[in-house]
Amino acid sequence: MKNKSLVSINDYSKEEQERILDLAQEFEQEPVQNILKDHVIASLFFEPSTRTRLSFESAVNRLGGKIVGFSEAGSTSVKKGESLRDTILTVANYSDLIVMRNPVEGSARFASEISSVPLINAGDGANQHPTQTLLDLYSIRKTQGSLDNLHIAMVGDLKYGRTIHSLVIALCNFNTTFHLVSPVELKLPSSVKMHIKEKNLAYHQYTEMDEVIPHVDVLYMTRIQRERFSDPLEYERIKNAYNLHRDMIRHTKENFKVLHPLPRVNEININVDNSPKAYYFEQALNGVFVRQALITSILGLK
């Protein structure tokens, strides 16, 4: 995988994805190493991010690498009207690998094709966010022991949520049974369902989450955004219907875990946080190991 940019989750085969997960497991055992000491990683965040940017930077720092970059476009020549092309061509001279988040969709593919160094997409608008998918896979594998044959419920905005789309597509390689819980207006798009159908996998659709919780291995919650609704009353109704609280996870399977890509608003009550079934903060920590695995693998160091 040396020099192989990661823009979309499909850029990596199932085997390559699993190799990253195996490597992440090694980094979890030994997260502080000095293998990036001669390397400079560019971290270009054209829009704000907490978890993704900090976990990338933490991943690099713990491996002894140096970071150059910015956390908002406002402090750069982009503000003077510099094109993305010129920014990338310049930064590629200063670094061995570029990590980029940019609100413009397709910007990561474009940048990866003009850059002389490999690029990791840390989110391009509503399009792709493949490192989130890898850390989700890692979290599921770690809590369940395997990725194969699981029953996974996905709850919330299944229509616009890019993490959901990429995760569904990635899980199609592992014989998953999907339980899709969403308001009618936010159902999983048919373009994503197509992947499930192509693999002849089972999926079930629900509008309420109560009935699925006792039967699934993983409950993957997502945020429902106010701006998706034209009717504010409808948003209020749905917001309250998709609120997970501790009573609801009393009767679950032994291995049951709640995941969430974060940030959450009010879809998970804070009384769930200290339940042993809550896994979302560990999930965020796993992002560091997965990104360490990805960076070292692309730089040909592992």
Place this chain on the structure above:
Amino acid sequence: MTHKRIKELKVSAIENGTVIDHIPSNAVFQVIRILKLEVFENMVLFATNLESKKYGTKGIIKVSNKFFAPEELNKIALVAPHASIIEIRDYQVASKKIVETPEKIRGIVKCFNPNCVTNHEQVAAIFVVVDKEDTRLKCHYCEKITTRETMVFR
């Protein structure tokens, strides 16, 4: 036979040039725009809503003294996937072929997604044709699908 004769009377023959036949009726004006025939100086004849055995109705365009390059014809295939291109020399059919939708399209169509990088940077939009019959184009960059309804030509 009678049918054919009537049609020929409706759109008169040309001596030299190109006949584009079997255009879906609703795509005739798009074809005119794609080939920039509205600013063409020679004679252009066109008709639409003609009867067609195969397609119900169809349109036809006859362009005098003009032969098209293959890449120009590729553009037509996006709105008229079954169009036939007939080259006429001295009132005779010199060649006849069906346009073919290419696998990949570069620089002709705009990505319909206003937030796509191709609408922000100086880079030609590239699409993979995922459905030739319904003309569904998947953007190589933003991965969104541009359809015939949302298609705009550069």
